[in-house]
Amino acid sequence: MNWSVPLPATLSASVALSVPTPTLMKAVPQLDITRFAGRWHEIARLPSPLQRLTDRDIRLDIEPLDADQYRLRRSCSEPDGSERRQDFHARRRYPVEEPGQFQRTAAPAWAQWLPSTWKDLWVLAIDRQYQWLMLGEPRLRELWMFAREPQMERQMLEALKSTARGLGYDLAPLIVSGQLRSFRMV
Template sequence: MRFAIVPLLLLALSGCGVFAPSYRDQSVTIASNANFDPARYAGRWYEVARYPNPFQAGCAGAIAEYQLRPGADIAIRNTCLDETGTPTEDISGRATIVGPGRLSVRLSGVPVAAPYWVLWVDEGYRTAVIGQPDGRAGWILNREPVIPADRLAAAREVLAFNGYDLSRLQASGAMAAR
């Protein structure tokens, strides 16, 4: 299988039932960010934490790049990083905005679209929390490789509020090494 990175490939494949783990108590209501601004979200994000998944097995971290396109479309490029922070592989695709803070993601070579919810972004659009309603995926993203402690704490609180099990959240090794 071609190694493909997440956050978004995991979302697409998990929608097909490719794997079963859920990191979220689904009895807890999950909410996307009603004030999500796609233009401010565009740009480069560094993965600083994620829930374990088989599609990132070879990645110590990842970089996600989003480019706003005309209409309700966002171009996506995700790059896998090894333990030294060196890019090893990438995958591209597009996301369609389907609601406030809710995207439908389709990646090259993946036959289905998957839900990608922006659960929270700080006021300066420096830190974001991303999740999937079924809890099979979740990430903390930051504009810089190293996240300040206060924003990391806030991001973790958002995951917990949305029912995610914080004990299973893993720091991204490539980002911690920088």
């Protein structure tokens, strides 16, 4: 069963969301990997043990390695101007049945046979033009909102936050790490 969360009329034309009830959370039903790959800029996130609270200018590069295997590289700017990188390995769980479901690990290759090293990472919402996306996991502990550009319209972030709340996420600790711009009529 697929439940959609209503978005403001101005946003609904460019939004492709798969938003079920929290107990029936699903990843997006369709995902074009070619368009999904590339650079994404973090706009907001829930605190994660893998990231520092002070991380800024966060980028996620998604690179296909082979059939249903990917490298995720998270990079951010340090206060001293240097760059910190962290690589993850990702795989699609069920490429045909659930194209938006991935698993990720930071474990070295020799330890990746252990099931406990893999964590769910689902594409919960994505724009039809692949200009923004929301990643999360079904235990509702991790959530990220990304855009192709380093900024996002404030209205779009609010719509994504509403979607995340509808899924059951507690957004009280949400960190807005990207730049927001306000929509202005010309």
